[in-house]
Amino acid sequence: MKRRILAILLGLQVVLGPGAGLARAQYGRGWEQLTPDEQRRARENYERYQRLPENRQRFMERRYERFQALPPQEQQRLRQNYERYRELDPGQRREFVEKYRQWKKSGK
Amino acid sequence: MRCTQAHELMTATVDGELSLRQQRAFEAHLTDCAACRDERTATERLLAALEALPMETEVPVLLEQETLRRVRIAAAEEAERVAASRWWTRLRVPAVALTALAALVLVIVGRNEVGQREAELARTPAPVAKPAAENFARTRAPQTEDRLAAASEPAPVAQETHKAPQGPPPALAARPDLFMELPILRNMEKLEHFEQIETTTVDGQPRSDAAPERQRG
Numbered sequence: 001m002k003r004r005i006l007a008i009l010l011g012l013q014v015v016l017g018p019g020a021g022l023a024r025a026q027y028g029r030g031w032e033q034l035t036p037d038e039q040r041r042a043r044e045n046y047e048r049y050q051r052l053p054e055n056r057q058r059f060m061e062r063r064y065e066r067f068q069a070l071p072p073q074e075q076q077r078l079r080q081n082y083e084r085y086r087e088l089d090p091g092q093r094r095e096f097v098e099k100y101r102q103w104k105k106s107g108k
Numbered sequence: 109m110r111c112t113q114a115h116e117l118m119t120a121t122v123d124g125e126l127s128l129r130q131q132r133a134f135e136a137h138l139t140d141c142a143a144c145r146d147e148r149t150a151t152e153r154l155l156a157a158l159e160a161l162p163m164e165t166e167v168p169v170l171l172e173q174e175t176l177r178r179v180r181i182a183a184a185e186e187a188e189r190v191a192a193s194r195w196w197t198r199l200r201v202p203a204v205a206l207t208a209l210a211a212l213v214l215v216i217v218g219r220n221e222v223g224q225r226e227a228e229l230a231r232t233p234a235p236v237a238k239p240a241a242e243n244f245a246r247t248r249a250p251q252t253e254d255r256l257a258a259a260s261e262p263a264p265v266a267q268e269t270h271k272a273p274q275g276p277p278p279a280l281a282a283r284p285d286l287f288m289e290l291p292i293l294r295n296m297e298k299l300e301h302f303e304q305i306e307t308t309t310v311d312g313q314p315r316s317d318a319a320p321e322r323q324r325g
Contacts, residue, residue, distance in 0.1 A: 049287060067289065085302065
């Protein structure tokens with residue numbers, strides 16, 4: 001019983017902790033609340049999005065809904081992984097894509 | 109930018125990862141390089157197909173072999189095509205330089221002529237000059253620039269993007285989060301299974317020293 005209570009408390013800390021608060025705070029912001037740098041990035045991404053074929057746009061919409069439905073700590077984990085992915089140099093990134101292909105092929 | 113640099117950035121550009129400056133240099137290179145344009149299209153298709161591939165699908169061996177065979181054939185054909193186009197590439201630089209020089213000469217000559225005409229017009233009384241100019245505009249046959257303008261009608265949209273930033277488009281203002289997170293959305297599957305992918309070897313086997321995956325989405 002004690003363990004269960006401890007697990008619940010730990011879970012609550014993860015969900016309601018400072019990191020989760022940050023993740024929540026980053027969401028649901030209006031355009032005016034973004035920093036100029038964030039506005040610039042959002043605008044660039046918007047232009048990229050506009051260039052996507054319609055079916056890809058719909059695909060992204062579905063992913064966006066799925067992403068929003070994720071728990072805050074999982075969203076945070078994806079953001080951290082994205083930072084790791086972004087820091088890969090071109091050679092490492094190619095290697096990662098190749099590994100991704102292999103991973104996908106193996107159907108894990 | 110050279111083709112080798114463009115190839116290095118190919119995956120990053122498809123992922124939407126380049127800085128605006130890199131993206132512009134990349135796009136500028138693509139306007140001149142059909143081979144890199146094709147490469148980008150192929151990379152986009154490959155990554156999109158990979159993402160869309162259901163994870164539980166086992167690829168039949170025969171299909172895989174056939175696909176790889178086709179890829180090899182396509183690669184060999186591409187190599188031949190590139191080799192064949194090299195002589196043209198060598199010729200292209202002097203050709204472009206000559207064309208630019210010819211254009212410069214035409215501009216200089218044209219300016220001189222315009223200057224002379226303006227000087228003549230300045231000497232001529234204004235009421236005569238104006239109807240003549242209007243007449244010319246009404247009666248002249250469609251010129252190259254008219255046709256070009258007609259052909260590039262969608263261009264104003266592209267030009268608008270170069271204007272000084274004003275308010276966001278409604279779709280962007282309604283959901284800035286979607287566009288803020290677009291790179292993550294594009295790579296979502298990779299990011300969800302990042303640790304597991306990272307520990308996969310290129311021959312498809314997990315590394316023996318791989319730590320167990322932290323979380324699986």
